[in-house]
Amino acid sequence: MSRAEGGGAVSARRGLAPGDEERPRAFALLGSQLAVLFRRRRTWAMLGALALVPVLIAVAVRVTDAGTPGDGPAFLSSIADNGLFVAFTALSVSVPLFLPLTLSVVAGDTIAGEASLGTLRYLLIAPASRVRVLAVTYAGVVAFALAATLAVVLAGVGIGAVLFPIRDVTLLSGDTVDAGGFVLRTLLLVGYTSLSLLGLGAIGLFASTLTTVPVGAMAATVVLAAAGQIADALPQLAWLHPWLFSHYWLGFGDLLREPIAWGSYASDALLQLAYVAVFGALAYGRFTTKDVLS
Amino acid sequence: MNKAARWLPALVVSAVVAAGAVALPAVASASSAPPARTPEQVLALVAGSTDVAYSGTLEQTSDLGLPQLPTSGPGASSSSSDAASALELVTAPHTARVFADGPTRLRVQVLDSLAERDVVRNGSDVWLYSSRESEAAHVVLPSRSSATPSPEATTPADLARRIVSAIEPSTRLAVSGGSVAGRSAYELTLTPGTSDTLVGHVTLSVDAATGLPLRVAVTARGHDSAAFSIGFRSIDVSAPSAETFRFTPPAGTRVTTPSPAPSAPALPSGLPRPAVLGSGWTSILELPAGTLDASDSAASPDGLALLDQLTTPVAGGRALHTSLVSVLLTSDGRVLAGSVPVETLESAAR
Numbered sequence: 069m070s071r072a073e074g075g076g077a078v079s080a081r082r083g084l085a086p087g088d089e090e091r092p093r094a095f096a097l098l099g100s101q102l103a104v105l106f107r108r109r110r111t112w113a114m115l116g117a118l119a120l121v122p123v124l125i126a127v128a129v130r131v132t133d134a135g136t137p138g139d140g141p142a143f144l145s146s147i148a149d150n151g152l153f154v155a156f157t158a159l160s161v162s163v164p165l166f167l168p169l170t171l172s173v174v175a176g177d178t179i180a181g182e183a184s185l186g187t188l189r190y191l192l193i194a195p196a197s198r199v200r201v202l203a204v205t206y207a208g209v210v211a212f213a214l215a216a217t218l219a220v221v222l223a224g225v226g227i228g229a230v231l232f233p234i235r236d237v238t239l240l241s242g243d244t245v246d247a248g249g250f251v252l253r254t255l256l257l258v259g260y261t262s263l264s265l266l267g268l269g270a271i272g273l274f275a276s277t278l279t280t281v282p283v284g285a286m287a288a289t290v291v292l293a294a295a296g297q298i299a300d301a302l303p304q305l306a307w308l309h310p311w312l313f314s315h316y317w318l319g320f321g322d323l324l325r326e327p328i329a330w331g332s333y334a335s336d337a338l339l340q341l342a343y344v345a346v347f348g349a350l351a352y353g354r355f356t357t358k359d360v361l362s
Numbered sequence: 363m364n365k366a367a368r369w370l371p372a373l374v375v376s377a378v379v380a381a382g383a384v385a386l387p388a389v390a391s392a393s394s395a396p397p398a399r400t401p402e403q404v405l406a407l408v409a410g411s412t413d414v415a416y417s418g419t420l421e422q423t424s425d426l427g428l429p430q431l432p433t434s435g436p437g438a439s440s441s442s443s444d445a446a447s448a449l450e451l452v453t454a455p456h457t458a459r460v461f462a463d464g465p466t467r468l469r470v471q472v473l474d475s476l477a478e479r480d481v482v483r484n485g486s487d488v489w490l491y492s493s494r495e496s497e498a499a500h501v502v503l504p505s506r507s508s509a510t511p512s513p514e515a516t517t518p519a520d521l522a523r524r525i526v527s528a529i530e531p532s533t534r535l536a537v538s539g540g541s542v543a544g545r546s547a548y549e550l551t552l553t554p555g556t557s558d559t560l561v562g563h564v565t566l567s568v569d570a571a572t573g574l575p576l577r578v579a580v581t582a583r584g585h586d587s588a589a590f591s592i593g594f595r596s597i598d599v600s601a602p603s604a605e606t607f608r609f610t611p612p613a614g615t616r617v618t619t620p621s622p623a624p625s626a627p628a629l630p631s632g633l634p635r636p637a638v639l640g641s642g643w644t645s646i647l648e649l650p651a652g653t654l655d656a657s658d659s660a661a662s663p664d665g666l667a668l669l670d671q672l673t674t675p676v677a678g679g680r681a682l683h684t685s686l687v688s689v690l691l692t693s694d695g696r697v698l699a700g701s702v703p704v705e706t707l708e709s710a711a712r
Contacts, residue, residue: 142476145496149614160476238612240478241471242491242498303454321476327606329459329473331419331596342379346372353369 097196101208105174111212114170115219121166122158122224126151130231142321150235151228152250156257156324158224159217163261163317167216168293171265174212175272176286178205179355183280189360198356202273206348209269213262221258243326253323256333260320264336267313267343268293274351277358310335313343395539396546396570402519402526404537404548404568409518411573415463417606418543418597422456424590426684428672457595461602469606482609489609498611499618532556532642542567542576543594559583559643560686560701572599582685589685639710644702646710651695678708 105111129147142160146153179202182188191201228234236244237253245253272289279285296314299305309315316339319332399407461469466486472479480491490499526535532555540549552564560582567577577593611617639646673680679692681704690698690707698707 142494146614235613238614240476240493242478242480242489242493242609242612242615244610244612306455318475321478322473325459325471325473325478329419342383345375346379349372349375353372356368357365 097194097200097204098207101204102211105208105212106215111174114173115215118162118166118170118216118219119223121162121220122154123227125157125161126154126224126227126231129154146238147228147232149233150237151230151232152225152234152237154228154232155221155224155254158220159257159261159320160318162220163264163320164297167213167220167261167265168268168314169290170216171209171213171269172272172289172293173286175209175269176276176284176289177282178209178273179276180279180282180285181276183360184282192360199352202277202348202351202355206269206273209273210262210266213265213269214258217258217261217265221254225254239326240321240324241326245326253328256323256328257320260323260333260336263340264317264320267340267347270344270347270351271313274347274354277351277354310339313339315339394546396548398539399537399548401535401537401550402522404550405522405525406518407548407573408566408568408575409521409573411569411575413464414572414574414599415601416572416574416597416599417459417461417602418594420458420460420592421595422458422590422592423588424453424455425587426453426589426686428453428684461606463601463604463607467607469602480609482607484607484609487609489611491609491611491615496615497618498615499620500611501620540567542569543597545576545597546570547576554643556643557583558702558706560688560703561643567593569597569599574599580686585685640700644700644706646698646700646702646707648710649697649699676704676708678711681707 125144126147129144141157143153143156147157179188182191192198196204236246237250238244268289271292272285275285275288276282293314296312297317300309300312300314316332316336319336322329322332457473459469459471459473466483468481468483470481474494477492477494479493480489482489482491486503488501488503490501491497529535529552534553534555536551536553538549538551540547547567547569550566550568552566554561554563562581562583562585565577565579565581565588566575567579568574569576574597576597577591579588579591579593581587582589637648637650639648669680673682673689673691675681676690679690681691682689683704687699687701688704688707690704690711692698692711696711698711700707
């Protein structure tokens with residue numbers, strides 16, 4: 069988060085000359101947004117930390133014994149038998165904490181980070197409407213959600229293949245799928261987990277428009293992610309559960325059944341869409357009425 | 363555009379989302395009322411539905427007035443204590459998928475968070491599988507039970523007549539139209555003729571087209587919503603693929619082959635048999651002294667703590683109150699249970 073990186077953000081957007089064509093400009097803005105996101109050392113540090121989760125799990129299982137079935141996180145006891153389960157174990161460990169945490173950092177930093185670095189006004193001087201700036205910023209958050217999930221899954225499959233034998237994967241229902249089925253379900257899993265984070269990303273984007281202190285927006289988003297999961301664990305709040313953005317986070321297990329239970333995918337998509345719509349509209353209201361002074 | 367107008371989308375979107383959340387379930391449950399039938403005809407419909415093929419999602423909910431334990435997250439009750447898991451099975455909501463093709467092919471999948479418990483029956487082969495423990499059990503049913511007294515022995519109508527005549531004196535029967543999982547259904551309501559029981563009424567919803575029971579709900583006396591209900595959230599009446607009923611234990615699974623359950627209730631020998639006091643809705647089950655100690659010989663401190671937490675001291679022992687069932691543990695070791703108020707159990711225990 070140095071000044072130098074902020075300068076990079078500006079120079080990356082210098083290609084937006086007023087005379088550019090309408091459509092290419094929208095993609096140029098998106099491209100520069102992604103370039104800024106993935107050129108930051110912090111982004112790579114977070115993706116690396118996420119990739120360390122499966123590595124840590126795999127090494128721990130390798131150097132000790134697998135433990136008795138039923139203990140520890142889901143799928144842990146299957147790892148010694150089949151390295152591909154490292155990806156599933158890592159995902160079920162990362163979904164409640166590490167993925168929301170890193171996503172909150174990225175989402176909370178979006179608008180507030182630009183504002184605190186003084187680069188937001190340059191962004192708005194360029195002939196792009198604030199709506200488009202907001203949309204492109206959110207697209208960056210979506211890209212990070214996908215990259216973060218992929219980092220966990222790919223590192224998990226990789227380290228599992230190195231340290232353990234690989235064979236056909238046993239689903240939760242006791243049926244077995246071959247390599248093609250595994251790849252299909254893993255892609256669905258990545259899609260599901262990234263989708264599940266979109267609501268939180270929209271909340272983070274809204275929080276980011278409220279302040280010029282990025283740490284404040286990040287902290288607020290992380291706290292909400294934790295509070296959502298605590299509320300989801302309390303049976304006394306059962307009436308609230310279907311409305312919590314974190315309610316279906318661990319529902320990715322439904323993709324590992326035979327036949328696939330699509331119910332939670334559909335409910336999750338609808339729920340996240342509602343969150344994106346509501347908090348996107350709130351962020352629009354805030355961002356388009358805000359006086360940008362820095 | 364003035365500043366207030368920029369907030370308009372936020373207002374509109376929130377309103378649309380809220381309206382959608384209210385309207386969607388209402389649209390899904392709309393269906394036409396079935397033609398009128400008598401309770402006996404509805405029961406005959408049920409008795410004739412043994413060879414229906416379907417797949418669906420079952421949902422079980424209960425509101426028995428028992429304390430609930432967190433079911434997910436860091437504080438979840440993952441203790442392997444039998445008492446706690448039995449309690450969890452009754453008090454916590456569950457979702458299961460059911461696939462059936464005729465009377466001998468059935469698969470039930472209890473969907474837990476990141477785990478699953480399966481029961482697969484294909485002819486006389488029955489497999490039980492638990493993904494969390496990675497255990498499978500294979501039971502071959504004795505041949506006589508695959509040729510159980512065939513439904514042809516008594517016609518569905520006969521069976522229905524017999525059921526009605528058995529329950530009619532103590533119970534009032536009524537049929538109304540309703541809908542479950544988007545299908546039009548008959549709702550057969552059984553209301554106890556006595557007011558001494560905790561049960562208010564039992565509602566059995568029967569699919570009007572196939573006769574398949576779709577939902578059972580038990581409502582406690584004086585309550586509006588069901589204390590216990592199990593029913594389909596969605597159902598599709600077409601034959602599931604034959605693959606569904608084929609089960610091969612996956613590699614790395616511990617497979618056991620327990621001997622088929624004996625036909626008599628599995629009570630350890632040497633124990634006195636339970637007695638039933640009274641009849642009908644107000645009958646009370648009495649386990650003689652010593653039964654609890656013997657069956658709870660492995661009672662962990664965990665289980666005892668759970669017992670203390672659930673029961674309240676009453677005159678003559680400790681009692682468990684729920685909205686549907688009362689259990690009295692007398693100080694001399696007897697256990698009385700029934701769908702009656704605790705006071706009735708106390709007077710029966712004297």
